[in-house]
Amino acid sequence: MSLTYDDVVAKYEPVLGLEVHVELNTESKMFCGCATVFGAEPNTQTCPVCLALPGALPVVNEKAIESTIKIGLALNCSIAPFSRFARKNYFYPDMPKNFQISQYDEPICVDGYIDVEIETDEGPKKFRVEVERVHMEEDTGKSLHVGGATGRIHGAEYSLLDYNRAGIPLVEIVTKIVPGTGKYAPEVAKAYVAELRDILRSLGVSDVKMEQGSLRCDANVSLRLIGAEKLGTRSETKNVNSLRSVERAVRGEMIRHAELLNAGGRVVQETRHFQEDTGLTRSGRSKEQAEDYRYFPEPDLVPVEPDAAWIETLRAGLPERPSIRRKRLQEAWAVPEKEMAAMINADVLDIVEETVLLGADPTKARSWWLGEISRIANDKDVAIADLAITPKDVAEIVALVNSGDLTDKLARQVVEGVISGEGKPSEVIAKRGIKVVNDDGALMAAIEKVCAEQAETAEKVRAGHIPAAGALIGAVMKETKGQADAARVRELLLGHLGQPTS
Amino acid sequence: MIRSTAAQMAAKLASGETTSVTLTQAHLDRINSVEDKVHAFLFVDEKGALEQAASVDAKRAKGEKLSPLAGVPLALKDVLAQKNKPTTCGSKILEGWLPPYDSTVVANLKKNDIVILGKTNMDEFAMGSSTENSAYGPTHNPWDLSRIPGGSGGGSSAALASFEAPLAIGTDTGGSIRQPAAVTGTVGVKPTYGGVSRYGLVAFSSSLDQAGPCARTVLDTALLHEAIAGYDPKDATSINAPVPQVVQAAKDGNVKGMKIGVVKELNGDGYQPGVRARFEEALELLAKAGAEIVEVSTPNFEYALAAYYLIAPSEASSNLARFDAMRYGLRVGDVDGASAEAVMNLTREVGFGKEVKRRIILGTYALSSGYYDAYYGSAQKVRTLITQDFTQAFTKADVLVSPTCPTTAFKIGEKANDPLAMYLNDIATIPVNLAGIGGMSLPAGLADEDGLPVGFQIMSPVMKDERMYSVGAALEAALLSQWGAPLLDRAPALEAGK
Structure with missing residues (x-):
């Protein structure tokens, strides 16, 4: 009972939510002085701070704050005069401290929007995507799970850890829910990410390379019956590594949800992973039991209180x-x-x-x-x-x-x-010694020489078969070592063979 | 020689009367002879200390200008990272770890050519008031070996009181410098939060932890204070301001015209009679020295202990998450087929002691969603109220005073199974940490009923640390003239026997 996309949008209204993670292109990490070069030998860009050695302390990278404020301003956000970092506590081997320094209830930028334009059946149409928050955090390291079928930690024989990425500044840009896109939800999602990417690129704050992971998108999708108030259960699709995938992932999830709902089932709130080859998503970890990250203000850092004049300077400098x-x-x-x-x-x-x-x-x-x-x-x-x-x-x-x-x-x-x-x-x-041969006399000499050498072809042209002139023109160009103006050669040649020149 | 003050040792080094190698060797010998009774050290760095001493002597021989404490030996609490030296925090989980870097405190000690003798015992991750929570066995109080030397920095205080070192570094999260000083008859200072860098101090509770100087006299403590204090760009909570002039204050010892506020709530019920008697006498001496004694009230202090035991464990539960066997320290259960999660669990099960686990569980619970507001959130509000109490009190007095602890040193094992009774020992020291102000404990004499040392606490406003040194030095001078000899002369001789 495969549904068509038209069937889905005839019955359901999709509601989008997009979370984009952007790696900033600062020279050093978010909380230490380590380099951030992509593709360096594993664990060569680390120090006591980003390896979470006992006693090491984080210090905020001012440049990362500047970049984040620029992003907020470009997305029409308000910049908080006071914001704080918080610890998000959970255990995972590629996260050295077993907590991530992030921002929780006091993000640096809030309440923005960007307008995107897409082609619709009724011509170009503008959609406003509202931005709930822009906040700073640090990236985790990378795990490579070796052995086992899935490439995931479960079932792996062993895992390799690379902490070069641990502590690279990340900015997370979270939209409010985006209702009202109807059947254009996939296009709006794609246009939003594309627009965001262009804005970030113009700000010069990130490499925005989706394929290298410097821009990563999580697409949240839910469906509700058209006209319904209550939001449906959403799924959160990760691993969406290109603009085209954003569109495919949203479309695919809409169809998957609709099939489940039509069959009387329910959508499970979970993380799903987008599969580039099939365009489908596969189930990740379930979020049915909300994880408790035990957020609390990061006591090792002081609040971020950007100077109002500095913010205005940054605003004035926006491209x-x-x-x-x-x-x-x-x-x-x-x-x-x-x-x-x-x-x-x-x-x-x-x-x-x-x-x-x-x-x-x-x-x-x-x-x-x-x-x-x-x-x-x-x-x-x-x-x-x-x-x-x-x-x-x-x-x-x-x-x-x-x-x-x-x-x-x-x-x-x-x-x-x-x-x-x-x-x-x-x-x-x-x-x-490059120069154009624009001496008609020299050109005529070459033309006469070529016509004599290729008399048969010349005859054809003389008889009105103009396309044959191409070979002669080529030969003349060769004769003049490419330094003649081909248009002038054509003109002179056709005249020479008694043909109209225009 | 080992019974002199650090200032006297420094003077002899400067005059060439002795060398740092001789002085260091004398302390190493002392450690050798009494350590089996005291157990103040987890690691004695004989080779490293003598090398450092020789290099200071060489510098002095070349006529280099040296810092005031250059060549004087020191005992370092094992919670501070020292490059390539064992740093265990009194925990099994860090057994065998060699830090690849120096904490800022250690870097400052080295810069000042202070000789590091080794690492001192402590309650595991600085959680405790008796040093009984060390994974490596308890430290004994030199005044009475059957008693605790205080905690968590009992190793540092016992090293001072047993003349194993003239200087020591402690850290104070809820009293871990001041309470050990009080029960061993030594001096300990918790500087203003942010006054000494926390970089390389293995965190227990980030918003409360503060490293500080310990010694046998107020002046020695001040000299060490100035050596380790100062702004550090590696610690975001470090204060970017000049170091308070504590050495000058300790030398002057002038309290004329100063208002000394007695905290009404930190005296009375629950305080041992001998503790109260020595405290009252000290107040009289300060009044004679020209200070004005006033009474202040801090109504919110009664909630301090409760707030502390939510905030500190909450931060600890997060700070101690990094000990997961992945990158350093102990690893248990790493057998074929064991998952990372299983290794993490087993390592933490085996590697952490009972009190650490208790606090991790407490903190995890307090931060959990649904409980956060009631516990961690409320505790932070109490913290604000306590800070306001201090601010209010400091409008009426230049410094505040109280007994450092309600009692003298208790017996080893006496409170080991009663954590709440143990926690109560810190009732007078904890408010200082919650407000981030400075606090000092110095000896006020011996309690009549048990003949054990009593501590006198002085509290000063943020970055006004010099005030507690002024008062401390004045009181110390008055007491010394009364006693005729340093209090520690009355401690039993350890060489004599048990």
Whole structure:
């Protein structure tokens, strides 16, 4: 009795709740001076504090507080003039103190929101997702359970513990319940996480790499009959490691809940793990018996009381909201939605904008960064930003193409030269002796030579079979070592063979 | 030589009359000869102490400028981490652990070239008032070996009273410096909370724990106080302000014009007659020295003990969670197929003693959802009220005074099975910890009925620690002129026999 998604939303209203954990990109950990480099040798970024050696004490990383306040401000939250850390007590081997320093009833940021826009049957529609709180905490270490079928602690032969991650600053962003999304719940969930990711990236406070776990989403879903007041029982899906998975996880849970409810069963309040391969979730630990974390204010730390003037300085320094900026640029550059998305995905929006500000045509700037330069970066397996080519270089190259001093093909050689470290575009051009052959006489000589060599093809063109001209143009370009303007060659060639040139 | 004060030893070292190696060796010899009776130490670092002493002597020979206590030996409570030296907190669960780092107190001792003789016995994780809760056997009171030396820092106080060391470090969560000082006829100070760094002090109750100096005279205590105190960026609760000028205050010993407030609630019923008699005489001496004696009332003190026994165990239940056999210390039951959870459970079952378990259970219960408000929440409110009582009292007096303990040293085993009676011993010391202020205990004489030392407690406002040193030094001088010789001269000679 498999239900379709349409059946589900015809009968039930989904209610969402999203918890996002973000690893901050501070240089040191939340409560000690240890480094936070991703992928370091296990247990090399540890000290008495993050290993919870007897007697060691935590001290708050000011930079982490600053980042958290920035996040709160960007999410339209109020910043608490007084907030405190609390201990969340539970035993687990990858948590060295057997309590996590977190925030409980006194979080640093409260009551915010972000608006997300999604495509609906009636066109673009805005949904407001309210943020209940933003709070700081520390990450746990990592366990690797070896042996056993499930990769979980139960049944494992032994476990390896890596405390490098223990104590890395985490910010948890919790939404209020999000009702009223109807059948668009999966899209709203995805759009919210995407928007949040963009905001965090624009703030520069996190790497926001879902695949590396620096941004992790837990999706809470419950269903109630349409028109019902009372909320249904929710499940909490963890391990949702991509934007697409957010959407799939919510959709999958909605269908699973509906099947249970339709069959007269009930939803169990529990943690579930999203399975990337099937798109389904599997049961984790049950939360039927609420765990008692015995929260109490962390006595080793003093309250966080940020100065009001400092908060205002941080507010004034906030970057333009990514969605607003995106709209502004998209309009100004007249870029189709799809290409805009491609630029964002490739993380070249900033570079393209800078190139445009240096005078380049937006379309050209975009196609260089997204095309040739991205391709080279891919080949070399480095980030675009790490290539030795700047927006200024690209703007210069675009200008040279516009003035006819370079052909597209020559420009590619210049780009390649700049990236190889041969210098600025002008230096590459000088060193490589790159120049456009725009002497019609020299071109005509090459055309006559080629037509003589390939007389048969030339005849075909003369007889009106224009597509055959391609081979001849290619040969002329080769003859001129690629330094001719292909358009001019075509023009002269067709004229030479008695064909219309436009 | 070992019966002199630390200040006298320092003077002889400075004049070249003796060397630190000689002085240290003399104390090691003393430890050798009396330790089987006293059992003050869990670890005697003969080699380390002599090496440190030799290095101080070498520095002095080169004419380097040294700190006032350079070369003087000290006994360190085993709750403070010292790099590569056993640090057990009196618990089986930390047996064999060698800290890879120095606590800030130890770093400061080393910086001041104070020679560390070894680690002293204590109630397990500083939980107790008798040192009977040590997993390594009790310490005996040098005044009467059948009696307790106080706790939790009974090892440090007994080391001082038996002349095994002229200086010692203690920690005080509810009286663990002051009560041992009181029952052994020595001096102990709990500085203002935040005055001495807690970094490397293995936590019992984070919001109450405070390390402090112990010695046989007020001046020695002050010298050690200034050596270990000061702001530490590694402890978020450390106070970023200049260290109170306690040495100057101890040297001056001036109480003229000072108002001394007698706490009405910390005297009377339940206090041993001899304790009350010595306390009253001390007040008269202070009045003669020029102080004005006033009475103050602190109505909320009656709830202090109850609040303390909710707050301290609550924090302890969380602080002691880290002892899970995963990274250091004892590991029990790690056999093929045993789960991490089973190893954790078994290790904690075997590794913790009865009193520690009692407090972990108490604290876990007090923090549980549904009970939090009634227990931990109410206790915090009481704490605020007690702090207000002190604030109020300090508008009427510069310092407050009381007997340190209701009784003199009790017999080993006497209260071992009656935790509540044991807890009551700390009734006068606990309010000081709850309010985070400073407290000192110094000897006021011997109780007539049992001939055992009585402690006199002085309490001073936050970061006004110098006041208790002024009063302490004045009282000490007056008593000494009355006695004609230090009180400890009246303690039985340990060499003589049982």
